[in-house]
Amino acid sequence: MYGKFAMLPVLEPSNQQETYDIVRYAFNLSEDVKLPVLLRIPTRLSHSRSVVVRTEATPQNQLDPTQEKNKWILLPVNARKGYHSLLEKQTQLENFSEFSKFNKVISGEGDKAVIAFGIGYNYVMEVIKTYNLNMPVLKLSQYPLPEQKIRDFTEKYQDILIAEEGYPVYEELLKGFFGNSKFRGRLDGALPRTGELSPNVLAKALGVKTNDEQTVPSVVAPRPPMLCQGCSHRDLFDALIQAMESYPQRHVFGDIGCYTLGALPPYNAISTCVDMGASVTMAKGAADAGLFPAVAVIGDSTFTHSGITGLLDAVNDGSAVTVIISNNETTAMTGGQDSSGSGKYYDICKGIGVDEKHIRQIVPLKRNFEENVKVLKEEFEYKGVSVIISQRECVQTAVKSKKKAAR
Secondary structure, eight states: OHHHHHTOOEEOOSSHHHHHHHHHHHHHHHHHHTSOOEEOOOHHHHTOOOOOOOOOOOOOOOOOTTTTGGGGOOOHHHHHHHHHHHHHHHHHHHHHHHTOTTSEEEOOOSSEEEEEETHHHHHHHHHHHHTTOOOOEEEEOEESOOHHHHHHHHTTOSEEEEEOSSSOHHHHHHHOTTOOTTEESTTTTSSOSSSOOOHHHHHHHTTOOOSTTSOOOGGGSOOOOOOOTTOHHHHHHHHHHHHHTTOSOOOEEOOSSGGGGGGSTTTOOOOBOOSTTHHHHHHHHHHHTTOSSEEEEEEHHHIIIIIHHHHHHHHHHTOOEEEEEEEOSSBGGGTOBOOTTTTOHHHHHHHTTOOGGGEEEEOOOGGGHHHHHHHHHHHHHOSSOEEEEEEOOOHHHHHHHHHHHHO
């Protein structure tokens, strides 16, 4: 959708090896057409892993910021020229798609066919192999759409299933505004409008009887994610829930990180999670609108990423907001990278104007529970900006550090 809107090339790999290959291709394509290239990877591909065959690294191009200098100055006069240039490149982009190695036809028999986009192709081929089907498939992984390739394919068949993950962008384009009965997919109920694609879902749409009605043993039933045992966020939420108990309005504005799991049982302690940094700005807005107490919980790395500006706004306006920085001394959710503000949170908050008396530090441990609840309550009652830095190392990085030290 965004690629079509921006008239940029989009690449959508179907598996892990193709993801590796397509990224390399994307950099070269970007150099050829002098445009950004978008890469679309759905959740299932992002959350899976596989062995890939690597190739030699491509040498880094020398940067030349003086080349096409006006291209990077977004004045209206340059934008108009840029748009004309973009329009002129569309034929070239379509030609790349027509002859792309990532767009191909898999031959088959009969009058039924499938157009499969990205990971949908993987699922379709799994169904074809599992149930020994002989069905033609058009695989598409590079956009803009290769119009001639699609026209040549669709003219041969009367019943075409469109396997497209997520929103049916290209299904809408192929059907047109007034529908086309030859195409089936999410828009007419052949595939579920919600949820991810899967081999079973596609098999049903292709008329194959599956065995997915079998009872799933309870041992493999879905379980919600939870905070690690011994996680510092656990002790923070225990204290926060207790501190909030006496208030009729118990809204806590959350942010993105491991601590977002505080929105789930057994804590149910967070009311919102929108985007990085939104906890602070939403709490400020709520405070300005009369909510009391207005409390934000944000992680250390998220605070330095997007939380500082919101806190500065709160300071400038004198908003009655309490910002809790849950500092586990790492970027835990994405692998334990260093946090850019490590060791500086007190100084950062002081530097942007938070009163030193209301920059408090606590250690989230069970033995400190009563003291931590007391500090939280005191800062909730303060009619200005306060920051509580809850600091204890992530249990996962602590274990790794101990093992490393023992070597």
